[in-house]
Amino acid sequence: MSTYHVPTMAEMAAASNTPEILFWVGCAGSFDERYKVVTQAFVKILNKVGVSFAVLGPEEACTGDPARRAGNEFLFQMQAVANIQVMNAYEVKKVVTACPHCFNTIKNEYPALGGNYEVIHHSQFLQQLIHEGKVVLQGGGEFKGKKITFHDSCYLGRANEVYEAPREVIQALDVELVEMKRCRSKGLCCGAGGAQMFKEPEPGAKDINIERTEEALATGAEAIAVGCPFCLTMMTDGIKNKERESDVQVVDLAELVAKRMGI
Template identity: 65%
Template sequence: MGAAFEIKTMAQLAAEDKHPEILFWVGCAGSFDARAQKVTVAFCKILKEAKVDFAILGTEESCTGDPARRAGNEFIFQMTALQNVEMLNMYNVKKIVTACPHCFNTIANEYPDLGGNYDVVHHTQFIKELIDEGRLKIAEGGVFEGKKITYHDSCYLGRVNGVYEAPRSILEQLDNDLVELKRSRSNGLCCGAGGAQMFKEDEPGDKRINTERVEEALASGANIIAANCPFCITMLSDGVKSFDKQDEVMVYDLAELIVNNNKL
């Protein structure tokens, strides 16, 4: 465990008249969900390790509005999104990184219509950038050497935004045996959380979508399911539990894998 440190907010930095290199958009899941908080913390450790000058919005951040908009509630979306855009523009934010593909998609693709234009990257892309620039080194002979890891493409990073390679190249660096799922990349199967499904009961059917997806992941024989989205992590973990495999198969975000590997 590396040394503890303090996370600065944009407001604090603005008071010191400083502008960080990048804003870390934490998102609702990353802020409040106990499981996703671990990813948030892991990603902060990586940012610190790579000496990235970053800040968060802290209590000034609000939901991007993605689930409201996809549920059909444009009013709620506009209310929260316009506030966010106002805030981001006030701090003159240029570059944003987020560990949530839904936040990533909404800020990158939908905020421009609302007057918010930023350079937005998903944390897997940013981590890859850090590695490529030599700012982050992946420790050799790490804990994942030879371990079987499979990767679940989230819809909003993969099929919707076409990011397939950055997460895979990170996994390759971890020196593991990456097994692809039958349905991967543009054919990836949804975890079942998108489109505001996360916040409601399933419609009547034969089985849950996460069960279908986890069946496929278990069939791959992997011990670790790597994901890039807090909602996928919830869905996949629930699915693994439903098969009573939680002691054999772990669901991790890529950031957590790096933290474990590098013992940060």
Template identity: 70%
Template sequence: MSSTLNVNTMAELMAKGEKPEVLFWVGCAGSFDDRAKKITRAFVKILNSVGVNFAILGTEESCTGDPAKRAGNEFLFQMQAMTNIQVMNAYEVKKIVTTCPHCFNTLKNEYPGLGGDYEVLHHSQFLQKLMEEGKLKIEGGEFKGKKISFHDPCYLGRGNGEYEAPRALLEQLDAELVELKRCKSKGLCCGAGGAQMFKEAEPGAKEVNIERMEDVVEASLNIVAVGCPFCMTMMTDGVKNKEKEETLKVYDLAELIAEGNGL
């Protein structure tokens, strides 16, 4: 379905003397990775359908510095952080939502010490709030009879203790929600964290995403739901490796909701 997205940048709103209620931090994956861009678009469709007053930084957004920090380059991380904080503080940003748990963690936990204090929400938390406020109605009819599990992203789950928001959303779909063998605080990493996304894995017996995909295959799911663009890449690769593309799909939470609501 083709649709025009209604997206303002902070700069555009400022020129009109306006301020959005929330900044949508798109993140590098959400901006450039072809698969992750679909997540970004799906999330914006939901925001548009609910009528959320949001804006993006657009070309003024730059990497949070998370992969640099996790790769040991604290200098680059702090340079990126200070730059982003200057931009966001100039726009008097108060609240941020992001579809990437890595951006979420960095903005929420590591920016305050460098002068950037914001209320930061992962999109699962943001959407859960919209749902609880009655603004977002999730229609899950088309998922009837489908078996779905949520793969916990480390930086949202173990890293920040958020296990419930994604599940609260998925419960609204008319699907059969099951847990993977290893879930929540015991959830197995997809293999991409700590800057592993940008390098080959160290030598070993198996790739981490294949180990994880075996949990998914064992659960004989139709859909594995993710909440992180890196998990998306790793799980999608895992599905290909197991040659399950026909029967097993990987979707982000936002995509499932947008799809269910016919957006």
């Protein structure tokens, strides 16, 4: 009997090991009670398929994305330069993250500050694992044959044009993928991007997550799949607002896959 391993880069370095990938957990993945479950599901998958990975653990800091979007370029760059120093010291080559905001920042914005890595989102990573047959999905499952809709995260979709990977993951699950009226490049934001996650919305007629939740509910799906911690929070709040927690779940792709792997 063994337990799951979550090695840190420091431990790996001490043992003169270099992992194949750095799993960038992100602040939500580290601290948000709900998203910690996603982080745990994802490391279990990594363990099961035997991927050589490590995390930064306490050495990780916010990528700086919300500070930059809120206008505080100094704070962003302080965070970014510090993170890049840590990652470069460990000679990180490849980064996988479950947060599209971290994904976008490390992939597109760290190179200008000296951080050059191959960065992929966990939806792309899961798609690859499924495609290569490394993830073996068991039959049945909670959502077998049922409708699931996918909510595009802006920072994965429009910002980086990743539309198909998450959908291919869902389609591999033996469920019926249904699309919302606004999807892919026309997907409606959950309302949390651009540092909105960290403040109350400006005055208006409606909250954006309510608008998006209504669209998701209109598909008749029993689950709303997401690939972003902020979207997860916003859509979950929307479902609670509509008092539909009992029949509609908001789940991350990694959780769906982990469940179908029986872990």
